[in-house]
Structures are given as C-alpha cells and as structure tokens.
Amino acid sequence: MSMEKTKVKTLLEACLVVLIIVIISELIGIIKFAVGPGTVTLLPMLFAVILGILCAPSLLGKIIKPMKKIVNEDVIEFSGSVVVIALLPLGVKYGTLVGPNIVKIIQAGPALLLQELGNIGTIFIGLPIALLLGMKREAVGAAVSICREPTLGVVSEKYGINSPEGTGVLGTYMMGTVFGTIFFGLLGSLSVGTGLHPYALAMASGMGSASMMTAASSSLAAAAPAEMSDTILAYAATSNMLTGVTGLYVVIFISLPLINKLYDVLEPRIGKKKEES
Template sequence: MMHLIKDWRLHVFVLAIVIITEAIGTVQIPIGPGVIMLLPMLFAIIFGLLVYFSPLVTEKQSKHAEPIITLSVTLLIAKIGVTIGPGLADLIAAGPALLLQEIGNFGTIFIALPIAVLLLNMKREAIGMTHSVGREPNLGLIYDKYGFESPEGKGVTTVYIFGTVFGAMFYGLMAGFLASFTPIHPLSLAMAAGVGSGSMMAAAVGSLVALYPELEPQIVAFAGASNLLTYSTGLFVSIFIALPMTEKLYVLFRKWKGGEEKKNEKSA
C-alpha cells in the first residue's frame, strides 16, 4: 500500500487523464429512438491504453493501478445511493420485481457459455467471460479465486474492457429501441438497466429519459436502485450460484465437445 501511495508518477498520470476526460464530458449521438453516449470513462480507457503502451508507464506502475478499481467502486455505490433516496416510496411499491431482477443476469451463463465453449471452442477463459456481465465486483471475485494471470482472469478482464467500450453504446441503443417499439413499461426497462455498470446504466437512462422526460425521477431512481442491488447482491449470487453453476456447465459442455478437460487446462 505504501508503494502505491508513493508512486507519484502514477497519480500524476491518472489526474491528468481525469482532467482531460472530464473536460471532454459526455458526447451524445442520437440514432433513431436510441442514443449512443460516449462517457468520460470511455475516453479515460482510450487515453489510459495510449499511456500504457508508451514508455511513460512501467509495468510496476500498471500493477500499482490494479487495486484502484476496487476502491473506486465504493465511491460509485455511494453516489448511486444518494440518488435512490427521493424515490424510495416507488421502489418499495415495486416489491419483489426489483429484488428478482438479479435472475436476469443468468442469461450470460445459459446463452453466452454454450456459444463460447461449443461454437467458439474456448477453454477456461469462458468461465471468467460468461459467469456475469464482468463488472468491478466480478473482477475482484475472479482475481481472488483464480488469479489475475489465470485464463479465467484474462477472460473477465477482456469482458470488462469490451463492456466499457461497447456496453454503453449497446445499452443506449437497446433501451431506446425497446421503449419505442415494444409495450414494455419504461420503469421495467429502467430496472433492467441496473446490471452493475454505471456507464451502461447511464446510457440506458439517457435514452429512456429522452423518450419519457416526465418520468425522469422514477427512471433514475429505479435504475439506480437496481444497479445498487446488483452491486450488493450480485457478488453473493456470483459466489454461491453463478460461478459454481458456470464451472459445472463448462465441464459438461467440454465433455459434449469431445472429451473431458485436460488437467493442464485447469487452474491451480
């Protein structure tokens, strides 16, 4: 921890990236009923990659940057919690629908895992990639259980980066199209937006608010509460249900693919 605190070059780079990306702000590109939102987080990743592949950053500094992801989640949850307060009565009225929304996240297992293993012939990277939507708490879970350099760790890292770059765009467009062309209530879509990603949730909320400005307080409250519940309950669901289920299904699909998993493919 002291090495992380004393690494002033790392903090200077991070501060410079934050200042630049916040100055750029959010760029909105309307497409039909949806909207593509290019958030500062996306620009931060692009600038971070450019700096990482330059001589300015060493491998030691990149290792020091890893724990910051976990620390940043705390601030994000606190911010979302403040948003929920004014709409607490509406959230209570939603009843079990809000609590059961976590079941929807199992789609990553039952849809993505068979495609990854049976069609794309992926190995244990598929476990990290498909056990969840791969946001910050899931990064910590996979890194702690399998290790950062493990196949599972590389899989969840890939999904995290891909989701940050393209997830907000997909959610912004999908929320707009579903709200415009289906009978699904906008508050239901707002609850569905809370998958545990601040950027994805913000993109979906932006599209929904653009279509239903009169429901903006309720949309923000439902999406924020759903996102917070995913953060608070999603990690436990991943630990006790989703990850063990993904492990078992992975072994089953590997057998269907043509033989049992080799020992050297398993993580330590």
C-alpha cells in the same frame, strides 16, 4: 524517502493524465445520432475510456514519445489500484437518488431482487460459445456470470486464481473492465428503441459494476424522457447495490453448480478436442 518521492511523482503524473482526459472528453461533450428506431447517446465517459486506452504506452506511446515517460508502468499500476476509490463519490451521488425515490423503488416489488436471476443467462449463452471456441474448464469461470468482483472472489477461493477456471473469470473480468463501459454505454441508449419500459432497462443496468452501471444508466437517462431521469438513475443504483449482495449467493448456490452440470453435458458434444502433441 526516495520511495515516497517516487509515489508522489507517480500520483502527480496520473492526476495530470486524468485531468487532460477529462478536459478533452468534456470539450467533446454529448453526441447523439439516430440508429434505426433508437438514438445512440455518446457520453463524455465513453470518450474518457477510449482516451484512457489510447494512452497506453503500447499504443499512443509509439506515436507520441513523451507519453511513454508520463504514462509508464508505475502510473498504470497505480491507476488500477485507485479505480475503486475514485468510484466511491459516484456511488455516494447515486445513493442520494435512492432516498427521494424510495416509494417508487418499493412499488417495484420483488422485481429488483429477482432481476439477479437474469445473470444466469450468461451461462446458457456464454458457455456454448466458449466451448465452440475451444475453451475447456476456462469456460466455467468465463461464463458463470458477468464476472465482477464477487464472482472473481468466489471462483478464486473455490478453484484458485491460477486454475483454468481462475484464468477464465479473470479474462472476462479484464474484458469487462476494458470494453464493458463502452459496450453498456452504447447499449443503454440503443435499448430505448426496443420498446421495453425505461424502468425495466434501468434495473437491467445494475449488473454489479459501478462503471458499467453508470455508463448504461446515464445514456439511458439521456435518451429517455426527462421526467424519468432521476427514477432511472435510482433504479439502476439500487439494482447495482442489490446485485452486489444477492449476486454472491446466486453464484455460489445456483450459477456454479448449474454451469458445472451444463459443462459436463455440453463439453463432450460440442467441445473441441485438444490436438495431441
């Protein structure tokens, strides 16, 4: 019984913290300002992520002592396990946008399917940088893709989560979880100023992460013309869904063999030598 009471207490504390963060974020509202040719749109979700990070006991807890009692390790562990559940209503909401725009989605043709190949770009950009920073086999896991759940599962199954490759993929996964929403929220609004079509940018927003896709597509929809809003969200939701399906096979059959081959070529040339003890 004491265990059940502890779980209920943890749930109530987590809900209280979330409620406070939501209220503060909504009170701040949407903030827009011009940066060069584009407009940066800061959505309440961005402020919610920042406030959530600040609530960590190691940060805000040092300043506001009562926060350590509310946001303790139990609350943090519980919150991490319910993130996927919390995102399900969001997925349903975006799913309802796909149906009314199905004709436009079909007209997009193979573009939505082929956009997954764009994730291979992480290999050619991320792997050399990782090797220059001194990473070894960790670079394979870290740079094989944007490293969301399908990639995490594939690398963990092939190499083991405690392997160097597993450490790399888990590191990228955690960085995406903490900073991905902030980064893509800013990128979504700034990308309008590049001159690329908003629908193409909407497809690019579907990178296999519900939170990142939501941040990117929402800020993109807010910065683009109002009549494009629903179509942008529909393209992003469909792209995200297809990435979750096709991304698994791209990682298995294309990305992993490619990055291993490229690692063998680049590591002897640009990799840092480990110092002898």
